[in-house]
Amino acid sequence: MHIADGVLATPVLMAGIAMTLVGTAVGLRKLDDDKIPFAAVLSACFFVASLIHIPLGPSSVHLIFNGLIGLLLGWLAFPVMLIALILQALFFGFGGIVVLGVNCLNIALPAVIVGAMLRPLRHFMPAQLLGFLAGSSAVLLTGLMVSLSLYLSGDAFLTTAKVVFWGNLPLSVLEGVISSFIIVLLNKVKPEMFKGIQSNV
């Protein structure tokens, strides 16, 4: 997920930075006072989740929780991810500095899309399914966007996309399961958080 410096073409980098700035501006505008602590906690979650890596074939994958964050925070995903990504790049060298825009876009945009699509459906499906769908589809979308950014910079799309897709498939299942647990738990301890996300139990 974290693309390193020196891989992507300049137009891709510029587009990534511009779109991330727009997304962050929208997110900050929607960041109400009562959401600030929650956003901070989820940002910390995302920051730490990337430290867990699972060796897989020639590569390795890690959790990102972007589906969960999208479902809970919507557009706030942009500032939340951006802060965590900046710190990851500075402290651990995960991804480059110049590609921060693209990396943030690749992770936060699927979060926003998944959140926007699933939030209206929250009354029609059990919390387990909601969490699973959010977690797994956001990871797959992120994989697609990573392949797309590599493709736009000259990689052969089909090979890269295939590698990224198969690499991310187990991760998307894992992330779906974990997100599902978290949603069910949150739904139990603090149902008002989703403004009425209910399980049909």
Added chain:
Amino acid sequence: MSKFVCLAMLIFLCLMNTAQAHRIKVFAWVDGTNIVGEVYFAGGGKAKGAKIDLLVDKRVVANTNTDDVGEFSFKQMEAGDYQVKANAGQGHVATFAIASSEFPTKSISRSDSIELKLPELEVVQSNHNVDRCQILYEAAMSKAIQPLRNQLDQYEANIRWHDVLGGLGYICGLFGLWSLMRTRRE
């Protein structure tokens, strides 16, 4: 309440796995006239089948792939400044520089396998023997410090607890600052 749940989850995640990262590193060194090295994910795991390019002044002069244990080698290279660039796919790229000073200053015929014979050291008389001795000494030295350099490189890439805690502190601080700014504005 949910904050505690999230915090508990966070701590649980921390405990699960402390020193794993998602970043590749390439490390290479000169062995006689060969350039050998390895590609690995910081904190553990070898990168198998990663593409390796050997560059001189941003020009690719040779390329290969890593084997099943993440290692690679370029045989019979001339002394010079090289850049090793590893690509493990999905935008995971790392580079490593090899300086010409790392190559043995004087080449000897069978530099692949260097055996240090102690008796020879004691009977160096002629210039030829002094030269030879120096080469063997340099080679033995570089071989001896190789594991140490490798370890240092891996150590540098490890994730340390204070970095993680520092990052969490930054996140709290930044959001706190944001909330402070908002209250000031009102």
